[in-house]
Amino acid sequence: MARPYNFYAGPAAIPLPALQAVQSELLDYNGSGLSIMEVSHRGKDYDHVHEETIALVKELMGLDDRFHVLLLHGGASTQFAMVPMNFLPADGSADYILTGEWSKKALKEAKGLGKPRVAATTELEGGVFRAIPKQDQLDLDANAAYCHFTTNNTIFGTQFNTMPQTGDVPLVADMSSDILSRQIDPSPFGLIYAGAQKNLGPSGLALVVIRDDMVGKCKAGVPTMFSYKTHVDKNSLFNTPPCLAIYVMNKVLHWLKGEGGVDAIEKVNAEKAAIIYGAIDGSGGYYRNTIAPEDRSKMNIVFNLPSEELEKKFVKEGEAAGFIGIKGHRSVGGIRISAYNAAPLQAAKDVAVFMKEFCAKNG
Amino acid sequence: MARPYNFYAGPAAIPLPALQAVQSELLDYNGSGLSIMEVSHRGKDYDHVHEETIALVKELMGLDDRFHVLLLHGGASTQFAMVPMNFLPADGSADYILTGEWSKKALKEAKGLGKPRVAATTELEGGVFRAIPKQDQLDLDANAAYCHFTTNNTIFGTQFNTMPQTGDVPLVADMSSDILSRQIDPSPFGLIYAGAQKNLGPSGLALVVIRDDMVGKCKAGVPTMFSYKTHVDKNSLFNTPPCLAIYVMNKVLHWLKGEGGVDAIEKVNAEKAAIIYGAIDGSGGYYRNTIAPEDRSKMNIVFNLPSEELEKKFVKEGEAAGFIGIKGHRSVGGIRISAYNAAPLQAAKDVAVFMKEFCAKNG
Numbered sequence: 001m002a003r004p005y006n007f008y009a010g011p012a013a014i015p016l017p018a019l020q021a022v023q024s025e026l027l028d029y030n031g032s033g034l035s036i037m038e039v040s041h042r043g044k045d046y047d048h049v050h051e052e053t054i055a056l057v058k059e060l061m062g063l064d065d066r067f068h069v070l071l072l073h074g075g076a077s078t079q080f081a082m083v084p085m086n087f088l089p090a091d092g093s094a095d096y097i098l099t100g101e102w103s104k105k106a107l108k109e110a111k112g113l114g115k116p117r118v119a120a121t122t123e124l125e126g127g128v129f130r131a132i133p134k135q136d137q138l139d140l141d142a143n144a145a146y147c148h149f150t151t152n153n154t155i156f157g158t159q160f161n162t163m164p165q166t167g168d169v170p171l172v173a174d175m176s177s178d179i180l181s182r183q184i185d186p187s188p189f190g191l192i193y194a195g196a197q198k199n200l201g202p203s204g205l206a207l208v209v210i211r212d213d214m215v216g217k218c219k220a221g222v223p224t225m226f227s228y229k230t231h232v233d234k235n236s237l238f239n240t241p242p243c244l245a246i247y248v249m250n251k252v253l254h255w256l257k258g259e260g261g262v263d264a265i266e267k268v269n270a271e272k273a274a275i276i277y278g279a280i281d282g283s284g285g286y287y288r289n290t291i292a293p294e295d296r297s298k299m300n301i302v303f304n305l306p307s308e309e310l311e312k313k314f315v316k317e318g319e320a321a322g323f324i325g326i327k328g329h330r331s332v333g334g335i336r337i338s339a340y341n342a343a344p345l346q347a348a349k350d351v352a353v354f355m356k357e358f359c360a361k362n363g
Numbered sequence: 364m365a366r367p368y369n370f371y372a373g374p375a376a377i378p379l380p381a382l383q384a385v386q387s388e389l390l391d392y393n394g395s396g397l398s399i400m401e402v403s404h405r406g407k408d409y410d411h412v413h414e415e416t417i418a419l420v421k422e423l424m425g426l427d428d429r430f431h432v433l434l435l436h437g438g439a440s441t442q443f444a445m446v447p448m449n450f451l452p453a454d455g456s457a458d459y460i461l462t463g464e465w466s467k468k469a470l471k472e473a474k475g476l477g478k479p480r481v482a483a484t485t486e487l488e489g490g491v492f493r494a495i496p497k498q499d500q501l502d503l504d505a506n507a508a509y510c511h512f513t514t515n516n517t518i519f520g521t522q523f524n525t526m527p528q529t530g531d532v533p534l535v536a537d538m539s540s541d542i543l544s545r546q547i548d549p550s551p552f553g554l555i556y557a558g559a560q561k562n563l564g565p566s567g568l569a570l571v572v573i574r575d576d577m578v579g580k581c582k583a584g585v586p587t588m589f590s591y592k593t594h595v596d597k598n599s600l601f602n603t604p605p606c607l608a609i610y611v612m613n614k615v616l617h618w619l620k621g622e623g624g625v626d627a628i629e630k631v632n633a634e635k636a637a638i639i640y641g642a643i644d645g646s647g648g649y650y651r652n653t654i655a656p657e658d659r660s661k662m663n664i665v666f667n668l669p670s671e672e673l674e675k676k677f678v679k680e681g682e683a684a685g686f687i688g689i690k691g692h693r694s695v696g697g698i699r700i701s702a703y704n705a706a707p708l709q710a711a712k713d714v715a716v717f718m719k720e721f722c723a724k725n726g
Contacts (some may be wrong), residue, residue, distance in 0.1 A: 008406075010403075011403060020390070027366070034367065034369055037377060037611065038377045073441060075602055077587070112587075197606075203404065204606065205605075223448070224444065224471070226444065239438055242567025243567065324402075
């Protein structure tokens, strides 16, 4: 079967050249006669993958020597707990900015471990979020241990297009769904984490970037595997890392570098988003996205049709036309097109054409 | 290159038919046109993999309805912490049997969270272990919340060939390195865990089997991702599971079933171990393994040569002859042949021939 366009929200599309490289080496990595997944994590073949992956993250994200790159087990949900386990002081607080389900889940874990504050929330009745708070809407605590936020909201289709400014308080960000999709200045970030399964590779792996001053702040008494310090000290080799997922991520990063890196992919992502939002906004109200332009996500584009029935028809006919994974999140319904790095420009063009035709036929 | 015999201790050999199945489906799972690693964990393709993997574990381990099978992020090291986080009472204790490095690491995590007891240890001077304690050497606490032990010790080459008997106290076992290698009676086990990267599949995945009565005992207030109850309630789909690793494990379990299941592989494993121990014991003292026959591991066969220099030569010439991963653990040196399920009978025969020839040439 021809490969359809994969718009899943995560696990999500992986660039075909990365998959092809994995396939071609699957039985014999680097002339070893063995698969990369069946060699020691302390041997030279895996070691090369591990070190190169870390170096590629540093290069692609533009990280200087202040930052450590960790490759950890689990996804963002594990990080929701690890962040407060390591950084929420018993007698202090941390700020949380709520813009969707994932930031709420992060806050829930912090509440189980201490006394976090809500610095802002854009939650509406019914648990719906449609906006990113402006800088002047943030009620920031200058003594917060950190300020946590979610850079992109997969469910509600919003994204921080400018980062919150918190002065000396380190930013801690869940970038699961937009990491490496655009250039960011890493300086204000004490910690960045991302589940791999959107822009990086397969699920079962979390990328964590931690700034050196934060390592010294990791609390003592945290179980060994849940302390960031363990993984900084052992270069993510305290225990056997998720080698296969890291290896696939390595191939994805090679692909991204070959495409021109983050600067180049950011332009493609902006163009894809402009095409799809253009199809929404140009539909005369047939497709509806009520998010303010400055808060719209370039990764997850959500919209509604005039009725649920039409949305079902859209999903069904879209899938038949080769657009996979376009159903909105089960909690909110509607349509969601997730156009991560691996979604090609042509996918956006083709889905926009499909949208116009669907509207013309069913308008 | 021809595939060498893979004797790595973990990540370890994966059956070739499993790897071939993964390779052939890598770009197109089940006619979807997508790789299994790029589809939603809540869609029908991954759902089939997930449910079938759980069913295969139940079938191969002979688990009845009292047991839940969980597929979790991380490896055994994460479980070292999760076990006491969930089950070690603030005002109570748990027993730990120490037979090697891994059980010591498990105890360390419990000590950070409560007051575990050491029910037995076979540690010798210098941190070396050479034995499994006999039943009458166990100092058991009838009120322990659980009794933790490591069924097979990868570093020291020992194995519980009969399980400890603890009456009403549930056994909790780290079976990372011998799960599905032999038939066990699961009844006395409250919880079994295993990092996948020895007998099950790639690293980055832990198999957990939990008995129903233990689910009710999971402590409240544990971070969501570290509570077994979360994963029982959500069938290991609370968050995105390590889908790719689970998928490879699915292929490994299919292979094992095709080989005749655990009963059949147990016989092969016994035969492989007998051949290699035979080569050691028949070498007139050239190869030395001082572990009592009843405590010897059938998975990790460790031995020394007359000198470190000869051990280095053995490793070098062994690798050249196609035996990969035979160097002992960095903490103890010597030689280690890890003959997990995926190591074929012929590998044991061939390495035994190599051992005889090496001894004849270098004796």
